[in-house]
Amino acid sequence: MAKNLKKSFLPLIKLEEIFFSYNERPILKGLNWELLEGEKVGLIGPNGSGKTTLLYIIMGLLKPQKGKIEILGKLREREKDFIEVRQKIGLLFQDSDSQLFCPTVKEDIAFGPLNLGKSRKEVLVLVEKTCEFLGIKHLIDRPIYKLSGGEKRLVALATVMAMEPICYLLDEPSNGLDEETKKRVIEFLKNQASTYLIVSHDKEFLKEVVNKIYFLKDGQIFLYQDFSQQG
Numbered sequence: 001m002a003k004n005l006k007k008s009f010l011p012l013i014k015l016e017e018i019f020f021s022y023n024e025r026p027i028l029k030g031l032n033w034e035l036l037e038g039e040k041v042g043l044i045g046p047n048g049s050g051k052t053t054l055l056y057i058i059m060g061l062l063k064p065q066k067g068k069i070e071i072l073g074k075l076r077e078r079e080k081d082f083i084e085v086r087q088k089i090g091l092l093f094q095d096s097d098s099q100l101f102c103p104t105v106k107e108d109i110a111f112g113p114l115n116l117g118k119s120r121k122e123v124l125v126l127v128e129k130t131c132e133f134l135g136i137k138h139l140i141d142r143p144i145y146k147l148s149g150g151e152k153r154l155v156a157l158a159t160v161m162a163m164e165p166i167c168y169l170l171d172e173p174s175n176g177l178d179e180e181t182k183k184r185v186i187e188f189l190k191n192q193a194s195t196y197l198i199v200s201h202d203k204e205f206l207k208e209v210v211n212k213i214y215f216l217k218d219g220q221i222f223l224y225q226d227f228s229q230q231g
């Protein structure tokens, strides 16, 4: 179980009565959920239940047909409302190829922080630090298309970490990682990330890094396990 670095009760993300369909096929059906600052939670659910869709909705990449999205205390409805959300909340895509679009590892990791207005010098330090932490310094000048699946996963994670988001939404972060690398990611989550939602089918991994697990089923979210309540 993960320790909470800080206890707070500010809702960072609040979803109310969210309805979402892809071409008339309902996926989310009046979903209610919130993530408080300092919470570390997991989300499980069958394939196709809508977990990835839910993350896209939080980031404003998909619009729900009905419902209310409040992030960082503000109602988020239009495209411009999500600019701040994407700067402060880091999404790790389920598919690494959706995350990586620059020619090299270094450029990809630098892209986000440069966009946030950080100086080249600052960004270079951040890129080095992130790669060092994830054990991928040797990949820094490599072209993305020559990376293995697991290497891509780590670089994708590095691009999100380098943004230093206040909250992480990680879609299957441990997918394709070897045991040693998984341990590094667990260390990072336990010690250097304070608020996150992790979508995963890897229950062993989840148990290490979250305090609560939610379950997405039939278009709604239920609390599945609360480790902080167990003695």
Ligand SMILES: Nc1ncnc2c1ncn2[C@@H]1O[C@H](COP(=O)(O)OP(=O)(O)OP(=O)(O)O)[C@@H](O)[C@H]1O
Pocket: 022, 023, 027, 045, 046, 047, 048, 049, 050, 051, 052, 053, 054, 094
């Ligand atoms: N762009 C799309 N157009 C139509 N249907 C889609 C689209 N994207 C996803 N779907 C469908 O919506 C449902 C939910 O997809 P989603 O990717 O959110 O599931 P998931 O819970 O993340 O699944 P998994 O555990 O396999 O990653 C699936 O049945 C999927 O086929």
Ligand SMILES: [Mg+2]
Pocket: 051, 052, 053, 094, 171
């Ligand atoms: Mg998914």
